[in-house]
Amino acid sequence: MIRMRTTTLTAVAMASTLGLSAGAASAEELRIITWGGYAPDEVVAAFEEQTGIDVQITLSNNEDMISKLRATGGAGFDLAQPSQDRIVGVQRQFNVYKPVDYSRLETANMQASMVEATQQATELDGNYYGVPAVWGTSGLIVHDSVKDIVTDYTDLCSEEVAGQVSYRLKRPTLMGFAFSMGLDPFAAYHDQDAYADILSQVEEKLIDCKANVKTYWTGGDQLLSLLRTGEVKAAMAWDAGGWKLNAEDPEINFVAPESGALGWIDTFAIPRRSENEDAAYQWINFVMQPEIAAKITNASGNFTVSKGADEFVDADLRDAYRASFDDGAIDNIRWYPPVPPGLETVEGQVLDRVQAAK
Amino acid sequence: MRSTGKLSLWLLLTPFALWIVLLVLLPHVQMLRVSFQVRESWDTLAFGVEQYRNFFTESYYWRTFLRTGVMSLFTTLITLLIAFPVAWYIARLARGRAKGWLFLACLVPFWASELVRTYGWMILLRESGLFSAALQGLGWVDGPVEMLYNDVAVIVGLVYNGLLFMVVPLVTTLEGMDDNLVEAGYDLGGGHVTVMREIVVPWAMPGIVSGCIVVFMLTLGSYLTPILMGGKDSAWFTGQIFTQFITRFNWEQGAALGVLLLVLSSLIVWLGLKLTGQSLRKVMG
Numbered sequence: 001m002i003r004m005r006t007t008t009l010t011a012v013a014m015a016s017t018l019g020l021s022a023g024a025a026s027a028e029e030l031r032i033i034t035w036g037g038y039a040p041d042e043v044v045a046a047f048e049e050q051t052g053i054d055v056q057i058t059l060s061n062n063e064d065m066i067s068k069l070r071a072t073g074g075a076g077f078d079l080a081q082p083s084q085d086r087i088v089g090v091q092r093q094f095n096v097y098k099p100v101d102y103s104r105l106e107t108a109n110m111q112a113s114m115v116e117a118t119q120q121a122t123e124l125d126g127n128y129y130g131v132p133a134v135w136g137t138s139g140l141i142v143h144d145s146v147k148d149i150v151t152d153y154t155d156l157c158s159e160e161v162a163g164q165v166s167y168r169l170k171r172p173t174l175m176g177f178a179f180s181m182g183l184d185p186f187a188a189y190h191d192q193d194a195y196a197d198i199l200s201q202v203e204e205k206l207i208d209c210k211a212n213v214k215t216y217w218t219g220g221d222q223l224l225s226l227l228r229t230g231e232v233k234a235a236m237a238w239d240a241g242g243w244k245l246n247a248e249d250p251e252i253n254f255v256a257p258e259s260g261a262l263g264w265i266d267t268f269a270i271p272r273r274s275e276n277e278d279a280a281y282q283w284i285n286f287v288m289q290p291e292i293a294a295k296i297t298n299a300s301g302n303f304t305v306s307k308g309a310d311e312f313v314d315a316d317l318r319d320a321y322r323a324s325f326d327d328g329a330i331d332n333i334r335w336y337p338p339v340p341p342g343l344e345t346v347e348g349q350v351l352d353r354v355q356a357a358k
Numbered sequence: 359m360r361s362t363g364k365l366s367l368w369l370l371l372t373p374f375a376l377w378i379v380l381l382v383l384l385p386h387v388q389m390l391r392v393s394f395q396v397r398e399s400w401d402t403l404a405f406g407v408e409q410y411r412n413f414f415t416e417s418y419y420w421r422t423f424l425r426t427g428v429m430s431l432f433t434t435l436i437t438l439l440i441a442f443p444v445a446w447y448i449a450r451l452a453r454g455r456a457k458g459w460l461f462l463a464c465l466v467p468f469w470a471s472e473l474v475r476t477y478g479w480m481i482l483l484r485e486s487g488l489f490s491a492a493l494q495g496l497g498w499v500d501g502p503v504e505m506l507y508n509d510v511a512v513i514v515g516l517v518y519n520g521l522l523f524m525v526v527p528l529v530t531t532l533e534g535m536d537d538n539l540v541e542a543g544y545d546l547g548g549g550h551v552t553v554m555r556e557i558v559v560p561w562a563m564p565g566i567v568s569g570c571i572v573v574f575m576l577t578l579g580s581y582l583t584p585i586l587m588g589g590k591d592s593a594w595f596t597g598q599i600f601t602q603f604i605t606r607f608n609w610e611q612g613a614a615l616g617v618l619l620l621v622l623s624s625l626i627v628w629l630g631l632k633l634t635g636q637s638l639r640k641v642m643g
Contacts, residue, residue, distance in 0.1 A: 063605045070607055094607075163504075170605070215507045215589030229486040231504075348606040349416065356418035356593045 030279040033058045033065055034081040035266065036220075037240075037300025038134060039287075047286050053279045062086050069096040074272030079280040084121045084265045085336035087129050093341050098272045099127035104281045109288040110305045118267055121338045130267035131284060136302040137261035137333055138172050139324075141223075141242040143233040144251040150234040152258045153180035157209035166226055167236035169216045169351050171344070172262055176236060177202045179259040179334060186337050196346060203350045207357045216355075227252060240301025243320040253320065256329040263333040265305075386620075393613035409614030419598065419615065426595040427626060430577040433513050437520045437573050438566065444521075445528035445565075450535075464525050472519060476586050479515050480506060483587075507589030515583040520573035527572070531565030532558075567636045571627055578623050595619055 032039060036059050044055045058077070060068070065082050074096035082090070091097050107115055114132045122130035142150050149160050153176040156165040167173050178185040178198050188194040214232055217223040220241060226232040227245055239261070242254025268284050270277060287293060293304040294312030301317065303309075310318070396406045413419045448460050467475060482488045483505040493499045505511060539561070543553040559566070584594035599619065602612030631638060 063607065066607050067604050070609075090607075210590060213590050214504075218585070229484075231485045344606060345608060348601070348608065352416075352598065352601070353418050355590075356422050358591070 040299035139261035164233040441524035449532035524569040527565040
């Protein structure tokens with residue numbers, strides 16, 4: 001009841017329009033909110049043909065996904081793809097997901113270690129709230145001309161590359177800089193004071209570094225165009241973006257930083273008021289087939305949890321991936337643990353202060 | 359007869375009333391409520407003024423607000439200075455078709471959305487952009503020049519966005535001015551400056567004030583232009599509200615900042631009206 005009263009008017013309006021449109025369409029429908037590239041047209045068409053279910057895709061990102069689901073109390077979508085570290089905290093605060101029934105999934109198609117990791121990361125009160133789907137890392141995209149200078153996040157602040165670097169003002173940047181400064185923020189997740197102390201050191205560093213930055217990028221396309229035109233020579237970004245640029249210009253590539261790339265796993269999670277759970281499970285099982293999963297990798301540039309999909313992936317992409325990650329770099333990946341509630345408020349204040357600093 | 363007239367009046371008013379109540383009033387009331395809410399978890403609820411206290415204690419909030427306000431005022435002033443001669447030309451000097459064409463020329467950029475216009479400016483100003491290339495081509499500079507990502511670029515973009523909203527009310531008021539008034543001013547021995555100060559400006563005052571209010575509010579509330587063109591130094595108050603709502607899902611703080619923006623900007627407009635001795639009724643009527 002409390003929940004009902006706290007939903008905003010817009011949410012009610014949105015829900016009712018969604019309800020109307022759902023009523024108008026007679027065919028069965030699956031509404032997915034996901035990232036660009038995770039549901040390529042090809043895959044959607046194959047799924048629609050096989051099942052007769054009409055698939056509606058909404059492109060989004062972590063924060064936007066949470067905001068949308070929060071606004072409706074978990075309605076409006078039948079399947080979502082948040083990152084695994086952003087599920088438990090959000091679930092505890094806003095109650096927008098429902099537990100995943102693993103018995104309905106063909107887990108044989110998935111890499112067991114990742115399934116286990118995601119189950120651990122998304123467990124709340126004995127239920128699992130996420131299924132691993134796609135994984136990748138953030139690190140550095142570097143032009144050959146500066147590759148000896150920029151080998152770690154903090155090198156973005158060195159004078160040689162002044163005015164030619166870019167990063168986002170979001171939490172991955174805070175984490176990356178902390179590791180690069182020899183601190184371990186993940187270990188301090190549950191110690192508010194220690195965490196605040198780490199963040200204040202990072203804040204100081206980022207404010208000092210501000211003069212070096214050309215601009216804080218806010219969208220993938222913006223970053224790619226900055227790098228493509230050569231206005232920016234080094235940036236903190238996702239691996240897939242680096243490989244995409246590498247295909248256009250071999251002088252640019254993704255580099256795993258010395259302090260370790262930051263690894264994320266995007267999951268499948270089922271919104272609490274999903275209207276077509278069956279179709280959601282069907283979709284998950286469908287895209288985890290190796291041939292289909294490989295199509296997602298080719299479209300998004302990121303690798304999936306599907307076992308045996310590697311052999312169907314474009315050779316170019318596989319080569320670029322191997323150039324960026326040797327075995328040592330893979331072992332060195334730091335996977336995001338679940339974010340406890342409350343941390344993001346503190347991080348937000350740090351980011352705001354950096355943004356407002358002169 | 360009277361009752362049917364009343365009924366049709368109500369019917370005519372219904373869409374407007376629905377719009378005001380459902381899309382303007384209710385969301386604002388809801389926002390006001392959320393802004394006083396302190397939330398730890400989805401099933402607990404408490405009220406307090408913590409969010410408002412944050413605005414005054416965390417210096418970056420009110421500093422950003424101050425910066426946004428000052429830059430908006432400055433933008434409004436520049437828009438007025440640029441728009442006045444344009445409006446004067448359209449209203450007093452252009453004749454017949456030329457007038458229509460000039461007005462259209464002011465309007466055409468607004469057929470594209472703010473986003474497209476902003477990207478247009480970005481293509482012109484960026485380091486690998488047109489202006490930089492032209493300057494290098496002319497041999498005036500040695501290397502690429504970055505003209506984007508600073509306050510000047512933000513103001514250029516904002517002035518461009520506000521221009522039309524200043525030109526229209528100015529043209530309307532200036533058109534109504536009698537030529538004889540200006541001539542009488544000169545006949546009585548006034549110079550250009552005196553005529554301008556004593557006759558033209560007082561006549562155009564309602565247009566100036568309403569144009570300024572619209573441009574000021576638009577600028578203060580704009581989001582895309584400052585964020586995209588300002589880059590790393592683009593601290594803009596609406597940007598902070600967006601960040602709180604969307605990036606941090608901290609609706610409570612976002613709502614408090616939104617309410618403060620509404621209250622403080624209304625206060626600034628009220629002050630402006632008081633200082634210029636205008637009333638809202640006269641300006642808008």
